[in-house]
Amino acid sequence: MIRHSTKRLCATLGAVLVAVCGTTLLTPTPGIAQTVPDGSIDTTFSAPVDKNVRSLAVQADGKIIVGHLNGIVRRLNTDGSVDSSFNRAVIAGAVNSIAVQSDGRILIGGNFAGSLQRLDTSGSIDPTFTPPDLDSYVYSITVQDDGKILIGGTFSGSVWRLNDTGEIDPTFIGEDRGGGVNSIAVQADRKIVIGGNNFGYVRRLNTNGSIDPTFTPPNLDGTVTSVVMQDDGKILIGGYFSGYVKRLTANGDVDATFTPPDLGGTPRSIAMQADGRILLGGTFGDRVMRLNTDGTKDGTFTRPAFTVDGVEYPLDWLYSIVLQGDGKIIVGGRGRPTRLNNALPTPPNAGTVLGGGGSNNAVWIIVIVAAGLVVAGGTTVARRRKPAAQ
Template identity: 30%
Template sequence: MRTFQLFSALLFPVAAAVAQAGTLDPTFGTGGKAVANVPGTYCSGQALAQQADGKILVCGQTPGLTLLVRFNADGTLDTGFGTNGLVTTDVDASNDYIGSIAVQPDNKIVVAGNKFDALANGTLIVMRYSADGDLDNSFSSDGIAELVFPNSDSYATGLALQPDGKIVVCGERYAGSAWESFVTRFNPDGNWDGGFGTVQLDMGPNSSDNLKDIALQPDGRIVVCGVSLDAFDQRIAVARYNTDGTLDAGFGTGGKLLLAPGGFGDDRANSVRIKPDGKIIVAGISDNDSGYDVVAIQLNVDGSFDGTFGTTGVAVIPFGGSDWTQPSLALQPDGKIVIGVDNTDATTPRVKVIRLNADGSLDNSFGTAGIGTSNATPGNDDESAVRTLFLADGGIAVAGYAEASSPPIQLAVWKFLSGVNVGVADIRDHDQPFVPTPNPVDRFFTLTTDVNLPAGSAITIRDIHGRVVLLPYVRNIGSIVVDASSLPPGAYAVSIQHVRGERTVRFIKE
């Protein structure tokens, strides 16, 4: 039997990585920034996801078309995907857009957004691609599912994948006088799930509501966040649904919360994540009467403010941003909180990453006083951040777009060093291909090998200290689903021991 040393990476330059936390990773792209563009026009990134092999997917738009881009782990374009790393899709005759993305355990790619026809009528769309970038014709017959709301424009603003393969989507529609928000669900084959339906969210009488993000709890309940505008104020909106689409009466007031941390009538949420202890963290912006601060709000499971976080549950980061700022969350395995953002009112807007300790205080070991900054060139390279992701190798990726002289706007991904050492080298044994998907892991992940595992095979999951933390049951099959919901966030090594040797790869539990 071949034996590999699992954790020797812990003995190497961790101190150097920590010292660089909050700076761009010089090994990624060009100086920490990777770009893609459609010749002759502009394009922008709106969301990102990572495959189990480390490649990074970014979805967005270019005029009239949806856009899907795949980068290698080093920031180079993956020329084996689509055309030189880019896939464009013309859904309708006018303008199309995708702003949410997720990767299935079988490596198929799910995106959601909207299309506009020639009369500028908007329709919600969910699309699925194969791993090589082709539309998946087993999904809604042509790879594209649509949900039409009569007499209104509709948009998908977030999506999440259930362990059973169903796709939960949050969105908004404009019915002529006000915005209305909703949650709906599609089956794995792309058909609309009529048993769940389309659940409208009304935050208050005569309010205009916009949902911006969605997250699933381990028990299947659905948390959404966004903004609610009434005749007087604009406030942060948070709601939780049961698995059947009904509002969860055990959360907030009748399943809903309206929050106004700034006190000046202009607050909004853009991102939500579920922590391993069940607490809910929301990121957004808040008016301070002279500009906008970034805010992070931590809620207990019942929707009450968590008094151990920030000041009575709210962390305020003075930022000087504008109302276009779109903070986005990622959770590190060590409990720290990462918020990607841009200072859009600055002379040279730059991408920034804020890192908070678990208690909501700024992490002074990261960047400058808790904030890392990209290296934009003044007057020539304005930048905007849209979504943030903690990568399996410990990096922090931010997707968005960068303005330059030519082409005018490029899709961009920035990678920052976190100082977090995931602790396990990815050991490649080509005699026994072995892939965990998805990675990072929310709850379930699938281990796929090219042969059935013989009797006597074993699977072991260890933490970064080498301690065995989980021993999944093994059957004689080539694809094994592992329930990792009991594991706290962090970096882990999963090993398969069998008669031909031992194969070990790493994964991140979110």
């Protein structure tokens, strides 16, 4: 039976595997759980009680790396049991982000001394990885297709690129960005668009890290929380600024053809449908909304009711929203979880990052890790619903 609890939860759901984290979830169910296709808790997935789970990643073999607020990093087998072959790492601080490299080694970033470490496949600290001693926190890690590592956070420079050994990539210019980076999007030409905490903070970097002078965005009056690339090269930005969501042209100008409604709250996450319509999730009234390609509110999209056993629960904030390959919608937020099923009949490629961003008590990133496998990591909840009729 599901009962209220003040314990945080991070659950991995079966059929598709989704990490779910929240401040109000279950007892006696442990901090990591798995569901079967009808959405109920899968009792064959027997994970230990894990309070304050902060981040997750799934290996190619399906094993699950779990990072905690208290700095513990452990690995679970596919049935949820603790993998005894993995040396439980203990880091002196919260583990905010985990990324698994193609060779199976594990990158972890967070609020600890140095802010970035790499573990080998056994869970031991990798002595061959010697990152710079960062002066503040890492909130995001992305491994480029060439193996180089992009990190973002509140440290000096806010965005750095590292070589596989952890050394700063000398071909990447690390300049003072003037504030922390909340979101990073990489264009098809490998230029990097960043959004952050400084007022008016949306910038584009060249592939070498220098600021791209051809990109001239507006001077926003607040924080950018989400940056998403459209297929046509236009850039969607959301955050706590006037208007809350805007679309920029490839050169940074505000797209006057995009006319979104006044949300009255911050969109924490943005996702693009295949037909070009835009899903928003955040702290605004509806919590989740769909826009037409011109930015107007899509009247055919009805705000979902989040329910458990037929009882509706409030969703306080929604931090992350992404699409599966079958068009169904995964949302993560702070509130009571409902979990529906369905595997991905035509999933994106493994390793595809579907969405990310957030803040404290938030899903930080959702990623496809294998066929039919979706993972969301953070300190919130995740839900899935069917899309509205097209």
